[in-house]
Amino acid sequence: MIDIRLHHPLSGFDLDVSLQAGPGITALYGPSGSGKTTLVNAVAGLLRPRAGRISAGSDLLFDAATGVDQPPHRRNIGYVFQEPRLFPHLNVRANLNYGAKRAHKAAAGPAFDDVVDMLGIAPLLARPTGALSGGERARVSIGRALLSKPRLLLMDEPLAALDPARRAEILPFLERLRDAGLPVIYVSHALPEVTRLADTIALIDTGKLVAAGPAHHILSDPTLAQRLGGAQAGAVLRVTHGGVDDDGLTRLHLGGQSLFLPQSSPDMGHDLRIRIQASDVILSRNRPEGLSALNILTATVTQVQPGDAGRVFVQLTLPQGQILLARITARSAAILQLRSGTPCHAIVKAVAMDRADLSRS
Template sequence: MSLSVALAHRLPGLDLDIAFEAPPGVTTLFGRSGAGKTTVVNAVAGLLRPDRGRIVAEGEVLCDTESGIWLPPHRRRLGYVFQEGRLFPHLSVRQNLTYGRWFAPGRRDGDDFARILDLLGIEPLLTRRPAALSGGEKQRVAIGRALLSRPRLLLMDEPLAALDEARKAEILPYLERLRDEARVPILHVSHALAEVARLATTVVAIQDGRVIRTGPAAEVLADPEAVPALGVREAGAVLTGRLAAHHDDGLSEIALTAAPLFLPRIAASVGAQVRVRIAAQDVMLALEAPRSISALNILPATVIAVRQGQGPGVVVQLRSGEDVFLARVTRRSADAMNLGPGTPCFGIVKSVAVAQSDVGRGRQP
């Protein structure tokens, strides 16, 4: 299923004018707070009427201000997961889930119910009330309730924003499974780059109410021109590789296209596809292959582009085999090394610089 969105809406302090196409998979609207992400999702859900706009989902027009078409929210067949679970406190988990099934078109399938319980790992919670659930458990139940309504599109507005780091680590693997196994397209909102790097298949980078870049996640996150929306301190790229080996010294080896990447042990089976976010500020550059250094990851690369900002730093885009990543260095270093398009160099990444939260499940075939 595809989603086409084009809308303009004036808000206090923001003049929103956005258009994008969302292919199957997880399309993430990414940008800083106040960029207009939630306004877009609310317009898709029918919770906000844009001043001008046309929204089409699976060939059906949900909104067309020029033609006067406006489908009310209950006729759009969309599931919405908010920042908080918004479960009914007086109902058990089972009752909250079966409430969602009442809105499913056609017959209610017991096999579908069992599949979603397994997908989200919530079968042990069925008899509990929401007050007895952790934040991550509430969100998983809320997602299950939305999926059981059999939506044609799932909307997720910063589903992890209200959770602490431990709860985020708990729920992210379930969201990765949801991306790969649920077969429901997802429009996802976030301003947390680590979350986007692990989940998104497509990224729509938004700044001040405008789309500045859209495309596959690996391309957008590694594009220096998207850095203003990402934030220079948060800039980084996503590399996808195959888990090649677990070594006895506690390191896991990931096969990339030009060189292996060694990271602290990854909780995945050998042969699995994994996604790794490498922050630009954790990459050092050298013009010659370094020797006798502690860093294990030395990626041969060629400079694609150099982007200078207002401060003393520059963002360097590099290609290593078929992989593209970023490095953030000072302008003085870039000038001293004479970095420019075509410059051969080496990207150096410390194994311990990559946090466990930056390593996730790759899109499984």
């Protein structure tokens, strides 16, 4: 467990955060300039906070009160920057071996072949780094950090410099990294990316920790929806893969209910998660008839929270206990007389969901 408590002055506000990060991906999410990079730099030892304490298990990395401040090379922490910092005079294999040579002798971690296989970079080993695409460079940078066998991996917006196609290429590899169980602190202000990857979300704004908790709890909280992108806000549902129907639709099981995607998705395993944007959910008090929409879920209203521009966020509980969000107009909520305990039906257009919204759980 990584325990972070720090206070540090920044331009216009103070960074004042207490946070714990365990196995899996803890995403630091918030607007640019909110202090996320400063926080990970302090954990890495690249910045000395004015006050605070940082520990990794029983190992004290920094304590302003006692003067403890381990240098970066002794903290056994990997760091993947926004721009991959590969050595241009070395090929891919040599760059990876550089990370392996920096590994602590007693540290546990993945073997060279395991990292190469997980990241799909075996065909790249003999290439010079100048011949790599942006997505390939990002994967090699992650591999080099992993081969140093860190106890913690810091990733500061590693996909921000990539175009959408390259981001889509590397996201499945980051899912594999999450599944490996290594603690990862992942900085981003891209909500779809965070939604797909994070086990835990820490929402940071102007240096303060607004909320932190399991991703599905934070994303489905209507009181946080405006901070989580407004129109982009949405919940994550845990589903199981039910195969592909004869007409090409992918069936997902959600308790005793089903969701359908408009095209076949690759088999990513049995347990999956799907992101549904609140703006893609329509509500009805009665089960609708004669609609083209296939995804009609029985639900109960648990909260109605004001949003912006005459809209509200409606939190819904599905029969198996999972949470869905809908973003509708305040007028519609009033006409439907929505309040806590109101039974209703949530309609989600199949065409509103695609493979990018589906990932391994």
